[in-house]
Amino acid sequence: MSRIIKVLFPLLLCISCAFADKMTINNFVLKDNPFGTNEVAIVVVDTAGVTQEKINGDFLFTINGFQETLKFENGTAFYHHKLTKSSFIFVKHENEQGSHSTLFYVYKSDSKLTPIHVSWVVLVAIPVILILLGYMFKRFIIIAAVIFCVFIYFNHSSGLGIPTFFETVIDGLKHMF
CATH class of the missing domain: 2.60.40 (Immunoglobulin-like)
Structure with a gap:
């Protein structure tokens, strides 16, 4: 035993x-x-x-x-x-x-x-909202373009490049499905 x-x-x-x-x-x-x-x-x-x-x-x-x-x-x-x-x-x-x-x-x-x-949703939502506002209100196109340029400059000067932007969005979409 x-x-x-x-x-x-x-x-x-x-x-x-x-x-x-x-x-x-x-x-x-x-x-x-x-x-x-x-x-x-x-x-x-x-x-x-x-x-x-x-x-x-x-x-x-x-x-x-x-x-x-x-x-x-x-x-x-x-x-x-x-x-x-x-x-x-x-x-x-x-x-x-x-x-x-x-x-x-x-x-x-x-x-x-x-x-x-x-969130990746915020990164996508801001440009989409600016494009929709520019499309809906024709007088807002120049203001939307200026705000979009400020958004891109702020992201770039704070260290968020285009590759990181797209990688964040793509990774968020992968985890959504």
Whole structure:
């Protein structure tokens, strides 16, 4: 009987380890880094916004087109690049389930950073609304063109390029279907 237990116990232990959960990152948010000035932290959350503290280790992210290996401890990784002004930050992570990306506008005030999630719907809605208003009211065409140029200039000067714009919209459409 003890021989059977000695054989089955290691086998059961190996089987239980084989079914351990993989650490995957599907949702994340940007927050102000409390330990560094003008820096942000990437926090892994679930769909309800609760921090996933089981995430630990090194994960590869693409931040504004540059690949970064971020070290997560208790679901939080610190992005140690100083932000000198308000700007867009495009964060992308790829895993077995596909790519997960999010666009944030980080507003810099005197003492802290305030990350604001920018939905792909908003990126599409603003130009579409301007085009529809210009089409509906012929006198509004010049004003709509000026507002559209200001929109493009603001996005470009804050770090949102055309490729990032389209990548955000296409990724949002992929996750919609």
